[in-house]
Amino acid sequence: MEFVRGQFPALAKDWAFFDNAGGSQTLQGAMDRIVEFLTHRDVQIGGSYEISQLAAEALMDGRRAAQTFVNAARPEEIVFGPSTTVLVQTLAAAMRSQFEPGDEIIVTHADHESNIGPWERLREFGVEIKVWPIDTSSMQLRLEDLAPLMGPHTKLVCVHHVSNILGSINPVGEIADFVHRHGAKICVDGVAYAPHRAIDVTAWDVDYYIFSLYKCYGPHTAVMYGKYELLAELDGLYHYFYGKDKVPGKLEPGNPNYELAYSMTAVVEYVQALGRRAGSDAEGRALFEAGFAAIARQEEVLTNRLLDWLGARNDCRVIGDPGNGGNLRVPTISFRVEGVNSGAVARGMDDHKVAIRFGDFHSRRLVERLGEDHDDGVVRVSMVHYNTLAELERMLSALPDVLSGAELTLAADAD
Structure with a gap:
């Protein structure tokens, strides 16, 4: 300690x-990375000159650190944004053209409003929003309560990994398997889980997973993981010449905050240091x-x-x-x-x-x-x-x- x-x-x-x-x-280490970037790499990426190359390297290092943090398959599956609230809004906007009138999204009232409100706003486009109720006797989300809500028009299920009030861990791997067997995708709010346990998006097979670094010992920024093929299908939110295949840049209009993304490297190194001190080789x-x-x-x-x-x-x-x-x-x-x-x-x-x-x-x-x-x-x-x-x-x-x-x-x- x-x-x-x-x-x-x-x-x-x-x-x-x-x-x-x-x-x-x-973390002090996160602060140090921010200062180091602003002191030695504080230019726009994409240039041919050395400092610009160092800035791009720092951003990619941040993506690779986030890749380790969530166990993603590749760094391009990482999208940075200012907060989980904004990133869920980003995802909802980028998915909108995938929904038709009559399609259904399932949310839970046990979620933080960040994973409810952006989806609710799709009602104006004819999307139906259903609510997966929490069982108030056990304070749990039960698959038997989700089952009758799933149908041929269900496109997305939005759920929290941990409620920021109840504190219990939901089995998102089991939920994702259930959702996929019914032909839908899953978006997980991992904010209340991420500071406490290792995230494993690969093992759980979730489609989207979002959390805030400022609740995980870093500065005020956030991370969205998405399966690469799904990110490629999303509408771009940047300039028109950012094509659908420009992942993840098309989902980071104006570019992410470079120095905050870079600080992710210090958070991962810190957790690894804890593992080493606990005896892991x-x-x-x-x-x-x-x-x-x-x-x-x-x-x-x-x-x-x-x-x-x-x-x-x-x-x-x-x-x-x-x-x-x-x-x-x-x-x-x-x-x-x-x-x-x-x-x-x-x-x-x-x-x-x-x-x-x-x-x-x-x-x-x-x-x-x-x-x-x-x-x-x-x-x-x-x-x-x-x-x-x-x-x-x-x-x-x-x-x-x-x-x-x-x-x-x-x-x-x-x-």
Whole structure:
């Protein structure tokens, strides 16, 4: 942990950062790559001169790093963009001509709005949007609930890998297999999964997978993976002379942010360093997977401790699975406290320099469906591997007093 925390300058502050699902802290190595690019390679790509060639090399290095990150077949399957929200909008716009009136897209109300709203807007072109409902008793998406929605006009299923509120990991490989057997494609929002486990788009056979690097220890940019043959079929969103075969450039109008794409190399190297420190003598992608295995072990300890604490209190209710059997949960844990405003809980923790958050986290449809949209929504504690048990115990030591104070405030407001 000394090595881990030493890679993140912001962790030297007095604050305990438990709002990582909103955005993780940034690696020093990623900052160094950004500075190195802006200092030594800050020109447009495509020129014949040396510095332009170095800039192009940096962008390709970023694509290759992202290729390793998701286990893609080739670097051209990587599309960079400013955020997952923008990249899903990009994909929806580039796919629009593939849909005809009467075609169907299936979404879930458990998704972040980024993977719902762009598809909903295709209704104006005659596309029908169906909703795959979450089973509110198990808080799971079940294939038996998806099956009756699938039909000959179903073209695309959009689903999250992990809900940024519920925290449970969906079996996207099984879902992708089911969707493909019914003749449709799948688009996965991987934002809440990507910081915690190794992504493997090849093993899962997903068609599109999108996540944000700023929640994976890098700067504010994002990545979309798409199977090469599918990216080639998409409409171009750049200039008219960027033909359909100009992949991925036709989906990056104005070109991606070079220095932020280049910083992806530092994120991959950092995860590989964790794998090496955990005892792996592998290289490349295998070493990267070993690093994420070490991350998962650290996060399991944090997850179990917080769930145990919440489960031992009669006034706290976890939103989602209250257990972590098989470590099939990421350390993004939402809860409600009986009779207490969620915003008051989060603001109370501010005085202890513990950063947590409250609200619906842009998963408003889910929060409304669960009936949790009152009293400032839910409280969310979202941890990552650089958080320590000591930080968590500090939060848990402060919470009882914070909850008592919030209860008193609520009672006074009622009077």
